Amino acid sequence: MKHTLDDPQTALLDVRNLQVSFKTRRGIVIALHDVSFEVGRGEMIGIVGESGSGKSVASYAVLGLLDRAGSVDGGDIEYGGMDLRAARESEMRDIRGREISMIFQNPRVSLNPIRRVGHQIEDVLIAHSQATRLNAKERAIAMLDLVKIREPEKRYHTYPFEMSGGMCQRVVIALALACKPELLIADEPTTGLDVTTQKAVMDLLVDLARARNMATILITHDLGVASAYCNRIVVMEKGRVVEAGETGTLFTEARHPYTQKLIRATPRRTSRLRQLLSAADPRADTVAPERRIDISADAPPLLAVKDLVKSYPVAGGVAGPGLLGRATRLVRGTKGEAEEGAGLFNAVDHVSLDLRAGESLGLVGESGCGKSTLSSIIARLIDATSGTVEFEGVDLTATPASDFARSPHRPAVQMVFQDPTESLNPRFTAFQSIADPLRRIAGVKGRQALGAKVEELSAKVGLPSALLGRFPHQLSGGQKARVGIARAIALDPRLLILDEPTSALDVSVQAVVLNLLADLRAELGMSYIFVSHDLTVVRLLCDRVIVMRQGKIVEQGAADAILDRPSDPYTRSLIDAIPHFQPVAGAAAPLSAAPPA
Amino acid sequence: MNRIETTAPALEEAVSSAAEPPPEKQSSAWSQFVYVATQNPLTLVAFGMFALIVVVAIFGPMLAPYSPLASDSANALKPPSWDHWFGTDNLGRDVFSRVLVATRLDLLISVIAVAISFVIGGALGALAGYYGGWWDRIVGRMVDTIMAFPLFVLAMGIVAAAGNTVENIVYATAIINLPFYARVARAEVNIRRDSPYVLAARLSGNAGWRVLAFHIFPNALPPMMVQISLNMGWAILNAAGLSFIGLGVQPPTAEWGIMVAEGANFIVSGEWWLALFPGAALMLAVFTFNLMGDGLRDLVDPQRRT
Numbered sequence: 001m002k003h004t005l006d007d008p009q010t011a012l013l014d015v016r017n018l019q020v021s022f023k024t025r026r027g028i029v030i031a032l033h034d035v036s037f038e039v040g041r042g043e044m045i046g047i048v049g050e051s052g053s054g055k056s057v058a059s060y061a062v063l064g065l066l067d068r069a070g071s072v073d074g075g076d077i078e079y080g081g082m083d084l085r086a087a088r089e090s091e092m093r094d095i096r097g098r099e100i101s102m103i104f105q106n107p108r109v110s111l112n113p114i115r116r117v118g119h120q121i122e123d124v125l126i127a128h129s130q131a132t133r134l135n136a137k138e139r140a141i142a143m144l145d146l147v148k149i150r151e152p153e154k155r156y157h158t159y160p161f162e163m164s165g166g167m168c169q170r171v172v173i174a175l176a177l178a179c180k181p182e183l184l185i186a187d188e189p190t191t192g193l194d195v196t197t198q199k200a201v202m203d204l205l206v207d208l209a210r211a212r213n214m215a216t217i218l219i220t221h222d223l224g225v226a227s228a229y230c231n232r233i234v235v236m237e238k239g240r241v242v243e244a245g246e247t248g249t250l251f252t253e254a255r256h257p258y259t260q261k262l263i264r265a266t267p268r269r270t271s272r273l274r275q276l277l278s279a280a281d282p283r284a285d286t287v288a289p290e291r292r293i294d295i296s297a298d299a300p301p302l303l304a305v306k307d308l309v310k311s312y313p314v315a316g317g318v319a320g321p322g323l324l325g326r327a328t329r330l331v332r333g334t335k336g337e338a339e340e341g342a343g344l345f346n347a348v349d350h351v352s353l354d355l356r357a358g359e360s361l362g363l364v365g366e367s368g369c370g371k372s373t374l375s376s377i378i379a380r381l382i383d384a385t386s387g388t389v390e391f392e393g394v395d396l397t398a399t400p401a402s403d404f405a406r407s408p409h410r411p412a413v414q415m416v417f418q419d420p421t422e423s424l425n426p427r428f429t430a431f432q433s434i435a436d437p438l439r440r441i442a443g444v445k446g447r448q449a450l451g452a453k454v455e456e457l458s459a460k461v462g463l464p465s466a467l468l469g470r471f472p473h474q475l476s477g478g479q480k481a482r483v484g485i486a487r488a489i490a491l492d493p494r495l496l497i498l499d500e501p502t503s504a505l506d507v508s509v510q511a512v513v514l515n516l517l518a519d520l521r522a523e524l525g526m527s528y529i530f531v532s533h534d535l536t537v538v539r540l541l542c543d544r545v546i547v548m549r550q551g552k553i554v555e556q557g558a559a560d561a562i563l564d565r566p567s568d569p570y571t572r573s574l575i576d577a578i579p580h581f582q583p584v585a586g587a588a589a590p591l592s593a594a595p596p597a
Numbered sequence: 598m599n600r601i602e603t604t605a606p607a608l609e610e611a612v613s614s615a616a617e618p619p620p621e622k623q624s625s626a627w628s629q630f631v632y633v634a635t636q637n638p639l640t641l642v643a644f645g646m647f648a649l650i651v652v653v654a655i656f657g658p659m660l661a662p663y664s665p666l667a668s669d670s671a672n673a674l675k676p677p678s679w680d681h682w683f684g685t686d687n688l689g690r691d692v693f694s695r696v697l698v699a700t701r702l703d704l705l706i707s708v709i710a711v712a713i714s715f716v717i718g719g720a721l722g723a724l725a726g727y728y729g730g731w732w733d734r735i736v737g738r739m740v741d742t743i744m745a746f747p748l749f750v751l752a753m754g755i756v757a758a759a760g761n762t763v764e765n766i767v768y769a770t771a772i773i774n775l776p777f778y779a780r781v782a783r784a785e786v787n788i789r790r791d792s793p794y795v796l797a798a799r800l801s802g803n804a805g806w807r808v809l810a811f812h813i814f815p816n817a818l819p820p821m822m823v824q825i826s827l828n829m830g831w832a833i834l835n836a837a838g839l840s841f842i843g844l845g846v847q848p849p850t851a852e853w854g855i856m857v858a859e860g861a862n863f864i865v866s867g868e869w870w871l872a873l874f875p876g877a878a879l880m881l882a883v884f885t886f887n888l889m890g891d892g893l894r895d896l897v898d899p900q901r902r903t
Contacts, residue, residue, distance in 0.1 A: 025632070213617035381796050405802050415800055427815050487797065508758035 011038040012215045013100075013183055018075035020054075020061050020239075031057045031070070032239045039183065044209060044216040046226035046247075048262070049236035050506035051477065055219050058236070059185045063100060064092045081507065098128045101181035105188040107168035111160040117171045118144070118156030121178055128179045130548070143174040146237050148204060165367070166197035170204065177208060183215045190225065194366035194533060195577040202229055202579075222508060223266040224579035227251060235259045261407035265511040267536040269563060269578075273518055276511035276540075283515065300393065302527055303355040303378070303495060308387035310373050310551075314343035347373040348384070349551035357494070360521065360528040362538035362559060365548035366574070374548070375497045379415045381402040391495070411441050418500040420480035424472040430483045431468040434458065437490045457486040460523075461516060478509035482516070489520060497529045502537065514540055535575060539563055547571045620631025623645050623842040626896075640892035648887040654701040661694035665851040674868050684870035686856075686864065692870060696878050697849040703882070706763065707832035710770035711825055717771070719814075719821060725779070726786030727809045736783070740776040748773040752835060756844045766845035770832045779825050785817035820896045826890035830883035837879055853879045 020032040032054045039045050049055045060066050062077055062084065077084040079100065087095070096102075104110040104290055121140040125131035131139045137156070144152035147170040160168055169189060176184060186205065190198035206229055209216045220226050226233055227247055234244040235258065243256040254260045261278045277284040348370045355361050363371045376382045378389055380401050389396045391409060399407045414437075417423035424433050434454045438444040445452055455465050463482040473482055482500065488496055498517065502510040518541060521528060532538045539559045540544055547555040547568065555568040566572040634641040653660065663681075669689035677684045683692035725736035743751070755769040789795060790813065798812040837854030839845045846852040848859070853875040861872030 317693055376796075379800065381799060402805060405799050405804050410800070410802050415797070417793040417797060419793060423797050425794045425798070425816070435802070436798065440802035442808075484797070487801065490801075 012041050012080055013217075014038040014076070014078040015058070016063065016076040016078070018058065018061060018077065020057055020066065020070060021071040021073055022071075023069045023372075025112055030239060032061070034075070035236070035239070035241050036075075037234045037241065037244065039215040039217055041064060041182070041215050042210070042213040043232065044206065044218060044230050046218045046220060046233045047236060048220060048223060048226050048233055050221055050508060052238065052241040053236040055236050056187055057239075059102070059187060059217060059219060063096055063102060064089070064183070065096075077420045094128075097124060097181070098130075098186065099181055100183045101179070103133070103169075103172055103176050103184065103186040103189045105191055107165060107172045109161060110172050111168060111175075112441045113160055115159050116159055117163070120171070120176055124175055124178045125512040130179045139178075143178050146173070146177070146208070147171070147174045151175075164197075165193050166201060169193060169197075169201050173201070173205060173208070177212075177214075180212065181214065183217070185219070186208065186215045187219045188221065189218070191431060196366065196573055198225070199577040199579070205229075206273035222579070223251075223507070224263055228579040236263065255507075261508055265507040267507075267534075267535055267540060269539075271536075271540070273515055273540045277515060278508065278511075292430055299356055301354040302357040302359075302392060303353075304390040305351060305353045305374075305378065306388045306390065307346055308351045308374065308389065309346055309385045310348040310370075310377060310382070311344040311346045311385045314345045346551045348377065349386075351548075351551070351553055353546060353553070353556075355495070355529065357515075358525060358527055358546065360459070360542040362535075362542035362545040363529060363531045363548065364533065364535055364538055364545055364574070366533060368550075369548040370551040371531050371548050372499060373551075375499055375529060376416070377415055378495075378529065379497050380407070380410075381415075405440075411437075413492045413497070414488040414491060414493035414495075415499060416481075416484050416501045419504045420477055420484050421472060421504070423484050424480055426472055428465070429469050429471055430458075430475065430479075433472075434468075434486045434490060437487060441491055453490075454486075457490055460489070460520065461486045462512075476509075476510065477505050481509070481513050483503060485513075485516065485520070489524065489526070492524065493526060495527045495529065497531065499531045500533070501530075503534070510537070512592040517541060534578075535563055536578060549576070598810050611863045629896060633892055636895075637892065639888060640895070642731050643885055643892055645889035646881065647889055650700060650704065650882055650885060653697055654704045657697040657700050661691075661697045663691035663694040665690065665698040666849055667691075674863070674871075677866075677870055683874040684868075685873050686859070687868075692856075692874050695856060696853070696875050699851040699856065699875065700764075700878070700882075702846065702850070703833050703836060703854075703879075706767055706770065706836040707829050710767045710832045710836070711774065711828050713767070713771035715776035715821070715825060715827070716730050718775035719782045722779035722782030722784075723776075723786045723809055723814055723817070726783035727790055727813065729787075729806070736779060740779045743772065743776050748837060749835065750841070752839060753842070753844060756839060761844055762842070763846060764837055766836055769839070770835050773835070774828050774832065777824055777828065778821065782814075782817060785820055786813050789813045789816055801827050817897045822893040822897050823890040826886050826893050830886035833879065833886070 015038065016036050018032050018035040019030070021028050021030045023029075035054070035058055037047070047055045047058065057066070057070070061070075061072055062079075064084065064087070066072070072085060075085075078096070084092070084095070111117065115123075118137065118140045121143050122131070122136040125136050126133070126141055141152045141156055144155055149155050149167065149170055155163075155167075160171070160359050163171070173189075179347075184205075189205065190201050193201060202225065205216070208214070218226065218230055230247055232245065232246050233250050235242050235250075235256065237258045243250065243254065243259045245253075248257070251263060254263055257279075261280075264278065264284075265276050267276060272287075274283055278328065314591065326535065351374060351538075353361070353369075363375065365371045373382070377384045380389075380396055380399070381404075384397055384399045387397070394409065395410060396404075396407075401408075404410060424430075428436070431454055432461070434457055435444075435450050438450060438453055442453075444450050454468065458465055458468060461482040463479060463486060467475060467479060472483075485501075501517070502513050505513060514537070517528070520526070528541065530538055530542050535545070542559050545556065545559045545562050546553055547562065549570050555562060555566065555571045562571060563575060566575055630644075634644055658665075667690065669685070671689065672685050673689040674679070674688055675681055675685045675689075680692065681691050683696060686692055686695075720824070721736045721739075725733040746754075752766075752769040752773050755772060756765045759765045786809070795808055795812055798808045803812065833853075836845065837852070837857070840852050840854030841858040843858070846855055848855055856875035857872050857879070859866075860873075860875065863869075863871050
């Protein structure tokens with residue numbers, strides 16, 4: 001499916017019938033089939049697709065950055081009339097950075113951790129002879145200023161670890177744009193950043209692209225971001241371009257079933273849980289099951305958190321609370337007693353909350369707001385500095401976290417972790433992972449009994465039992481998420497803490513997992529604490545939402561009410577930063593200027 | 598680097614979803630071994646040479662054409678010939694037979710020494726990495742103390758003080774290698790201590806020691822495997838070195854270090870084969886163990902098992 005510009009002369013990059021394959025242990029895998037797209041000057045196109053769709057491979061192939069196992073087998077890559085496939089490595093090195101630049105996903109990894117950011121920008125300028133030793137510093141500071149870093153003269157001397165994720169991504173953008181490239185490839189530039197930071201970074205990127213009349217390729221899994229910022233969108237699935245078109249028309253008149261499925265699966269402010277499922281799913285557009293247990297106001301709360309504080313010592317110096325909270329958590333691990341005399345930073349600052357049996361509570365906030373620390377304390381993985389966590393009237397904090405594994409309350413509170421890959425032991429098969437809690441706590445013994453129970457659990461979460469013998473790296477993201485959920489519900493917990501359970505998943509998988517969680521809640525009568533940075537996702541599953549900022553609760557109330565009528569300015573800024581995804585004709589007017597000439 | 602990280606998982610995803618469901622091949626140790634060996638020819642060579650060394654260690658006395666201790670003064674100091682491939686020494690003993698027979702002793706010393714330092718050093722390091730605090734301080738300072746000595750001199754001291762026996766060579770070698778395992782284990786355990794799968798194991802009701810032993814430690818194995826293989830080479834050198842200076846194994850026992858030491862006296866007078874062949878055997882063994890490191894790591898890494 002080819003998309004042609006009105007005037008082919010304007011295409012800066014023209015990729016035609018690109019074919020790329022990788023050699024793997026299982027044989028040759030064709031990563032791209034016949035992929036064609038083009039970008040004109042001043043245009044921002046989005047390449048959208050889920051993991052494994054080949055969207056990143058396409059851009060790596062353009063830059064000649066495929067790793068050794070990969071090879072371009074066919075097609076043409078033409079950049080400004082030059083055949084990039086025929087270019088020598090030395091020519092490519094010159095083109096990369098000066099003509100075509102790239103921004104990678106994780107800004108912290110793309111920056112050299114032991115060099116000051118200003119020097120890193122100078123390196124690029126000097127390498128491409130855009131500056132001399134004499135004016136490099138001046139130019140570097142001008143670049144920092146350009147990406148709207150405040151006090152660029154001062155920031156010139158900072159190291160990447162001293163900056164927040166959003167700041168690092170700005171520096172990466174400064175690096176990428178230092179040599180005034182004609183074409184910028186941004187590979188998931190805002191994944192992993194908070195929504196407010198994402199908005200700031202994307203706005204900056206669009207402004208710069210417009211000012212320089214630069215062509216931009218935005219690679220993203222997020223339809224919201226793509227629809228808000230791109231002129232044209234290319235949808236990829238399994239190495240093929242399935243559909244391409246103007247942003248406005250593509251979303252309203254999506255023809256390919258895959259595009260339709262993606263659009264459905266992207267949560268909107270008004271969508272209901274079942275509407276996210278693919279149209280082929282028999283449950284699609286039905287009503288999600290209601291919870292079994294009534295939440296009556298006079299019932300005693302299942303969980304009562306009272307005046308909870310978690311403080312970490314501050315090593316000195318000033319740093320953002322988010323950075324600091326994370327760093328100290330890494331250093332101190334599960335022990336984190338406050339040290340006398342040292343300054344204290346409260347990751348969780350006098351938080352109280354109630355949760356009734358059967359209720360689902362959303363815990364929302366940006367990174368560093370203390371939501372993960374709070375949920376870890378409730379899950380009894382770390383100890384609080386002060387305050388209590390009462391579960392069915394029993395104070396759980398009476399047992400230290402290190403001994404809680406043997407507490408009779410251990411099965412009652414379980415957790416599903418953020419990254420399905422990281423949360424599974426790489427040496428355990430799916431079966432072993434699910435069987436672990438059964439062996440340790442439920443005391444299920446014997447191959448037969450254990451096998452039957454594990455199969456029952458995997459059936460509950462929709463994991464084919466043939467996959468139980470596989471190791472985590474042999475499973476897809478969605479399958480790994482199911483294993484993690486099966487393990488968490490193995491002990492019939494009363495309270496399940498979901499720590500961003502879908503943030504590492506593709507939207508279509510997220511849709512399925514969210515529906516699975518809703519079904520399980522109805523079936524098993526659990527209460528959920530859903531920790532997330534994404535209000536639109538939280539709303540789907542939760543009755544009540546708590547918004548946290550800097551360790552404190554800033555707002556709480558019914559999910560829909562908060563999303564529609566936020567009373568706190570911080571909550572409002574969070575909601576406003578969510579890319580508006582409303583596939584209505586004309587509504588998705590791209591923010592970037594110059595429509596293709 | 599970045600590009601590999603980004604494409605590899607995506608590719609993995611593509612592969613696993615494309616071949617749905619791929620034939621459930623049993624990931625036997627053997628097929629894993631075949632894969633690792635064929636992926637890297639150097640590993641294949643290393644494993645081949647290791648197999649040879651093991652065969653010689655086990656069957657050495659049977660393969661040897663002469664008794665390693667039988668002296669024949671009529672045939673003393675003969676250069677290599679068809680009858681005596683590696684020549685004969687000053688007492689007329691066949692050097693080839695002695696080199697073969699010595700393999701068992703040298704290999705045994707190094708394997709046992711490395712096993713002891715792996716178990717004790719690994720356990721101490723893992724405890725230090727997992728519990729931190731006092732464990733970490735005590736183990737850390739202990740390791741630092743050992744490292745503060747010139748290691749070979751320390752080994753000499755231990756053997757000289759404890760008595761001149763083969764067992765004491767093993768203990769001395771184990772003690773001087775212990776810090777390396779403790780440090781690798783500590784670092785590898787420490788970075789995994791708060792990883793989500795470890796937290797999940799705690800949620801599943803695993804007590805602390807169980808989390809450490811069954812969830813963290815096995816995942817710390819691959820880098821330790823590299824250490825084992827390198828250490829095997831050092832341990833052989835160390836044992837041979839101690840024998841060379843007259844500690845530990847005593848003549849007339851066939852041992853590479855002693856043979857080199859004894860042969861060294863004859864190099865000046867032109868009888869080079871006495872020292873060269875046991876020295877070459879020693880070099881070959883050390884070289885093999887150093888080569889094996891990467892292959893061993895790949896063998897115990899589940900990511901490579903598909």
